[in-house]
Amino acid sequence: MSVLVSGFSKLSKTEKIDWLIKNHLSDQKNAKDILTQYWNSDQKLQQLHDEFIENTVSNYYLPLGVAPNFVINDKIYTIPMTIEESSVVAAASKAAKFWQTRGGFKTKVIATNKIGQVHFTYPGAFSDLEDFFKNVKSKLILDAKPITKNMEKRGGGILDIQLKNKTKALDNYYQLHATFETLDAMGANFINSCLEQFAKTFKAEAEAMLPMPVTVIMSILSNYVPECLVRAEVSCNVEDLAEKDIDPNTFAETFVQAVKIAEIEPYRAVTHNKGIMNGIDAVVLATGNDFRAVEAGIHAYAAKDGQYSSLTHAKIENGIFTFWMEIPLALGTVGGLTSLHPLVKLALQILDQPNSKQLMQIVAVAGLAQNFAALRSLTTTGIQEGHMKMHLMNILNQFNATENEKTQIIEHFKTNIVTHSAVVEAIENIRQ
Numbered sequence: 005m006s007v008l009v010s011g012f013s014k015l016s017k018t019e020k021i022d023w024l025i026k027n028h029l030s031d032q033k034n035a036k037d038i039l040t041q042y043w044n045s046d047q048k049l050q051q052l053h054d055e056f057i058e059n060t061v062s063n064y065y066l067p068l069g070v071a072p073n074f075v076i077n078d079k080i081y082t083i084p085m086t087i088e089e090s091s092v093v094a095a096a097s098k099a100a101k102f103w104q105t106r107g108g109f110k111t112k113v114i115a116t117n118k119i120g121q122v123h124f125t126y127p128g129a130f131s132d133l134e135d136f137f138k139n140v141k142s143k144l145i146l147d148a149k150p151i152t153k154n155m156e157k158r159g160g161g162i163l164d165i166q167l168k169n170k171t172k173a174l175d176n177y178y179q180l181h182a183t184f185e186t187l188d189a190m191g192a193n194f195i196n197s198c199l200e201q202f203a204k205t206f207k208a209e210a211e212a213m214l215p216m217p218v219t220v221i222m223s224i225l226s227n228y229v230p231e232c233l234v235r236a237e238v239s240c241n242v243e244d245l246a247e248k249d250i251d252p253n254t255f256a257e258t259f260v261q262a263v264k265i266a267e268i269e270p271y272r273a274v275t276h277n278k279g280i281m282n283g284i285d286a287v288v289l290a291t292g293n294d295f296r297a298v299e300a301g302i303h304a305y306a307a308k309d310g311q312y313s314s315l316t317h318a319k320i321e322n323g324i325f326t327f328w329m330e331i332p333l334a335l336g337t338v339g340g341l342t343s344l345h346p347l348v349k350l351a352l353q354i355l356d357q358p359n360s361k362q363l364m365q366i367v368a369v370a371g372l373a374q375n376f377a378a379l380r381s382l383t384t385t386g387i388q389e390g391h392m393k394m395h396l397m398n399i400l401n402q403f404n405a406t407e408n409e410k411t412q413i414i415e416h417f418k419t420n421i422v423t424h425s426a427v428v429e430a431i432e433n434i435r436q
């Protein structure tokens with residue numbers, strides 16, 4: 005039974021664990037051992053992890069894998085991926101290997117503008133507000149100079165501020181809609197600081213110059229970044245899609261049809277895009293970026309035309325198969341976890357220290373590769389064959405298989421289809 009607690013945040017880590025065990029885990033004999041076995045023996049490193057979030061009691065491990073053989077704009081990459089789901093890294097690797105001999109991935113950053121808004125209400129005439137905004141706009145930018153001057157030195161900063169009238173949708177509701185260039189920073193802190201300064205100046209000036217009061221509701225960046233856009237693409241002659249027993253024409257046509265289904269059918273589009281996010285999230289996480297922001301922005305983009313749809317597209321034209329995707333991605337390669345988490349630093353090193361534009365391209369490629377691999381399986385063997393082949397080790401671990409049992413069973417499933425029940429049967433046969 006749950007109990008309420010006051011002052012929990014002020015307890016020491018040990019006291020928090022004791023409270024947790026007493027109130028939630030009293031039946032679990034070795035709860036403390038489970039929590040502490042994931043602590044790092046290097047106390048400084050553990051403290052670093054403890055301080056990433058609040059009320060930390062342990063570390064939650066996710067595997068860091070790497071997918072080699074990605075050729076992106078003629079440069080070879082090994083892509084780090086942090087993910088718990090089996091077959092994702094294998095699928096990315098397989099797609100990378102497939103495309104490395106077919107021209108590789110081509111990518112392009114289309115734009116890098118980020119957005120933030122001050123949401124406010126004004127009960128007076130719009131014309132008064134419009135005139136006031138024209139007068140105050142330069143002061144908004146000037147007052148934010150202490151925040152923007154370093155970013156400006158590097159070539160970024162505030163690009164524009166617009167007044168948006170949203171009163172048709174909500175009474176008295178307006179926005180200061182601002183665009184920013186934040187270069188290699190994801191920019192959340194920079195944008196939010198600028199917005200809060202805009203709000204301060206705007207409100208103070210309004211008090212002196214407008215007949216009615218401005219009420220600031222909130223100032224916050226938007227994770228919807230349709231003007232921070234990257235494109236990734238693969239293409240080759242249809243006959244070059246040939247592999248083993250796969251007929252290239254049938255494969256290309258079925259593949260394009262599968263993408264078209266995801267374009268028009270939301271039930272399919274969600275799963276299709278989930279597969280893309282397998283790749284995207286894994287690289288976003290490995291490189292210390294905010295996958296929730298990326299997820300929210302990308303799914304909003306997938307619905308930008310009024311219906312949730314596929315993020316990827318495919319066509320066959322004049323015997324050429326082309327498969328591509330354009331997605332919004334606001335990523336950072338400086339600041340945040342990128343300079344704090346030792347594994348994030350290492351992941352960025354594996355990628356040859358990309359700037360944020362290069363990282364956008366790498367992440368987009370991981371998403372496209374993932375979708376290619378999934379669709380390739382779905383339209384040929386079916387997903388279960390490869391997925392279950394990769395999942396085999398998880399099932400064996402669930403049944404505490406010994407090394408000897410694992411070796412025998414892996415050998416057995418080289419020539420047999422992996423299903424959960426077939427693996428259980430194989431374990432039972434060995435153990436009898």
Ligand code: HMG
Nearest residue numbers: 091092094095097098101275276279377378381387390391
């Ligand atoms: P395969 O043909 O059996 O693999 O594919 P293979 O043993 O012939 O090896 C070929 C290459 O695949 C390897 O080359 C690796 O690159 C990679 P090599 O290293 O030998 O030069 N590979 C591996 N890499 C690392 N560890 C491994 C490994 N095995 C192969 N153990 C594979 C097997 C799973 C790759 C294939 O069946 C596949 O791509 N399946 C798709 C799996 C997938 O999409 N998983 C995502 C999870 S399912 C999901 O959530 C999304 C979904 O619902 C989305 C949607 O509906 O669109 C499907």
